[in-house]
Amino acid sequence: MIFDSYNAYRAANFKPKVCILGSGPAGTTVARKLGAAGIPVVVLEAGSREFSDESQDFYRGAKVGDFYFDLDITRLRYMGGSSNHWAGWCRVLDKLDFEPKVWAPDTGWPIRRTDIEPFLPEVRDILDLPEFRPDVPISDDIRWVQLIKSPAVRFAEKFADELDKSRNIAVVLNTYATELAGDGKTVTGARLWSNGQDAGTFSADYFITCTGGLENSRLLLWSNQRSNGGVVPNAAALGRYWMEHPTFEGGNAILANYDEFEVDAVNEAFFSPTLAAMQRLQIMNFGIRLIETPYAGVKRLIADLACTAPDAAEWAAYQLSQNLRCAAQLYVAWEQAPLASNQIELSKTDVDHAGVPRIELHWKKSELERRTLVEGLKLFGTTLIEKDLGRVRLMDWIANGEDYPTNEETAGHHHMGGTRMGTDLTRSVVDADCKVHGMDNLYVGGSSVFCTSGQANPTTTITALACRLGEHLSKVVAV
Amino acid sequence: MSFFIKKMPRRMIVQALVALPALSLFRKLPEADAGPSQVDQNEIVVVNGWILKRSDLA
Numbered sequence: 001m002i003f004d005s006y007n008a009y010r011a012a013n014f015k016p017k018v019c020i021l022g023s024g025p026a027g028t029t030v031a032r033k034l035g036a037a038g039i040p041v042v043v044l045e046a047g048s049r050e051f052s053d054e055s056q057d058f059y060r061g062a063k064v065g066d067f068y069f070d071l072d073i074t075r076l077r078y079m080g081g082s083s084n085h086w087a088g089w090c091r092v093l094d095k096l097d098f099e100p101k102v103w104a105p106d107t108g109w110p111i112r113r114t115d116i117e118p119f120l121p122e123v124r125d126i127l128d129l130p131e132f133r134p135d136v137p138i139s140d141d142i143r144w145v146q147l148i149k150s151p152a153v154r155f156a157e158k159f160a161d162e163l164d165k166s167r168n169i170a171v172v173l174n175t176y177a178t179e180l181a182g183d184g185k186t187v188t189g190a191r192l193w194s195n196g197q198d199a200g201t202f203s204a205d206y207f208i209t210c211t212g213g214l215e216n217s218r219l220l221l222w223s224n225q226r227s228n229g230g231v232v233p234n235a236a237a238l239g240r241y242w243m244e245h246p247t248f249e250g251g252n253a254i255l256a257n258y259d260e261f262e263v264d265a266v267n268e269a270f271f272s273p274t275l276a277a278m279q280r281l282q283i284m285n286f287g288i289r290l291i292e293t294p295y296a297g298v299k300r301l302i303a304d305l306a307c308t309a310p311d312a313a314e315w316a317a318y319q320l321s322q323n324l325r326c327a328a329q330l331y332v333a334w335e336q337a338p339l340a341s342n343q344i345e346l347s348k349t350d351v352d353h354a355g356v357p358r359i360e361l362h363w364k365k366s367e368l369e370r371r372t373l374v375e376g377l378k379l380f381g382t383t384l385i386e387k388d389l390g391r392v393r394l395m396d397w398i399a400n401g402e403d404y405p406t407n408e409e410t411a412g413h414h415h416m417g418g419t420r421m422g423t424d425l426t427r428s429v430v431d432a433d434c435k436v437h438g439m440d441n442l443y444v445g446g447s448s449v450f451c452t453s454g455q456a457n458p459t460t461t462i463t464a465l466a467c468r469l470g471e472h473l474s475k476v477v478a479v
Numbered sequence: 480m481s482f483f484i485k486k487m488p489r490r491m492i493v494q495a496l497v498a499l500p501a502l503s504l505f506r507k508l509p510e511a512d513a514g515p516s517q518v519d520q521n522e523i524v525v526v527n528g529w530i531l532k533r534s535d536l537a
């Protein structure tokens with residue numbers, strides 16, 4: 001069932017056991033799992049069926065630190081959430097992303113990749129993905145990795161009919177959960193805002209916040225403030241360890257003819273480091289996107305190379321007359337080191353139309369990440385030399401140690417951390433089952449639970465974790 | 480592209496591009512501490528942003 005207003009929903013007298021906040025990939029996936037298990041579930045969605053400036057305005061916020069996107073641009077507040085404009089690039093986090101790394105504090109998850117692997121066939125159905133293929137090592141240091149360019153499932157579009165027909169799932173649009181109330185053990189209710197006014201309190205046995213990788217922290221910070229710590233009793237890490245995938249053009253490459261890997265339909269291939277290379281260089285994970293460009297780029301690059309290294313240029317010129325494939329642009333996206341100081345705070349001065357403080361996002365890239373960018377490109381360049389595949393040139397700002405440019409991709413719109421998973425109550429917010437520490441009936445879905453970001457786009461892992469949470473809860477609730 | 484360039488075979492253009500700026504005046508070679516015989520020609524060096532092996536610089 002889908003209701004366009006909270007009033008219409010109330011009239012239907014539906015009695016849910018579980019209340020999910022948010023209908024993006026995380027919320028919709030958990031709801032479908034619970035609904036399939038015969039558990040009555042309500043999904044409260046702040047936005048409507050379509051984009052509107054009024055709804056989007058609730059997402060405005062402030063940024064402190066490095067250049068970042070406006071917070072009302074980097075996500076969407078209506079049915080289906082940011083899946084309405086995601087690019088559909090899919091990859092599960094690597095096995096090594098779940099392991100602690102001694103050179104990077106606060107890394108490591110309380111679960112392993114094997115804990116989400118059983119859900120990957122379901123994830124493939126949900127996201128319309130082909131088979132995952134294993135990474136292919138091209139040297140001891142570099143793997144050629146698969147990044148699937150999927151059809152970018154719009155969750156509202158794909159599942160609207162199923163949700164509408166479901167007798168166990170009620171999606172209620174235009175219904176904003178402004179805060180949760182709790183007594184330090186259970187959430188007792190959610191305060192609602194609908195049709196531009198307060199709509200009273202909503203109760204259910206279980207609550208799951210799936211409001212996105214920025215909003216989950218905002219909602220819980222505000223709820224906790226209002227209920228004197230009654231919603232997140234162990235709140236030291238709440239809002240903290242927020243992460244993105246910084247993304248910049250890192251350089252160019254001249255490539256010889258080779259068979260080690262194929263480019264995809266849009267002439268792109270992706271590369272990441274091996275664990276051994278990360279360990280040796282003490283860097284984070286990264287992904288190099290190699291985009292083949294036509295011949296014009298080669299000539300410019302070879303001329304440039306000739307100024308520096310005539311022998312290499314000779315080699316390149318020879319390859320060109322043989323089978324030189326082309327030149328390539330190299331984009332790098334990397335894993336951020338989890339830092340407590342990268343955090344979501346509540347604004348002290350600015351509130352939205354419902355009176356909820358807006359977000360103040362504190363975000364800075366670290367030295368370790370800069371090293372990851374530089375060493376990562378060198379690693380890739382060295383591999384191309386060793387395998388006689390080509391030569392790499394760094395962008396000037398990287399070679400000269402200058403500041404990050406502000407006119408580039410910047411980051412992936414991937415909002416991770418803030419309610420991270422863990423066992424240490426001072427460094428995490430939820431446990432391995434995504435349950436808020438100390439609370440009996442409050443769970444979190446989405447990438448805010450990520451302990452580390454890896455280099456892979458997050459939604460495939462979000463969906464796998466949501467399947468796992470749905471399966472876990474269906475057993476808990478059925479008892 | 481000018482008529483002149485279009486008429487030239489690609490191989491020739493590239494050879495011209497390669498040869499033209501190969502004056503040592505424009506080349507910033509990283510100093511090797513050891514004498515030429517001891518320099519590791521496979522050593523990775525970064526010159527003008529290029530990630531190269533030393534032998535590329537000859």
Ligand SMILES: Cc1cc2nc3c(=O)[nH]c(=O)nc-3n(C[C@H](O)[C@H](O)[C@H](O)COP(=O)(O)OP(=O)(O)OC[C@H]3O[C@@H](n4cnc5c(N)ncnc54)[C@H](O)[C@@H]3O)c2cc1C
Pocket residue numbers: 021022023024025026027044045046047073074075076077078079080081082083085086087088089090175176177178210211212213215219412413414415445446447457458459460462
């Ligand atoms: C331009 C762009 C491109 C992207 N490309 C990719 C990509 O290629 N690959 C990839 O993996 N990821 C990509 N992403 C990220 C991807 O969109 C997100 O990871 C994903 O949408 C997160 O799902 P979610 O359900 O956790 O949150 P969201 O999609 O943000 O959904 C949250 C939902 O909660 C609702 N909501 C918020 N607050 C409340 C409240 N208080 N009460 C009730 N409802 C509320 C919102 O309206 C929204 O519907 C991209 C994102 C952007 C912006």
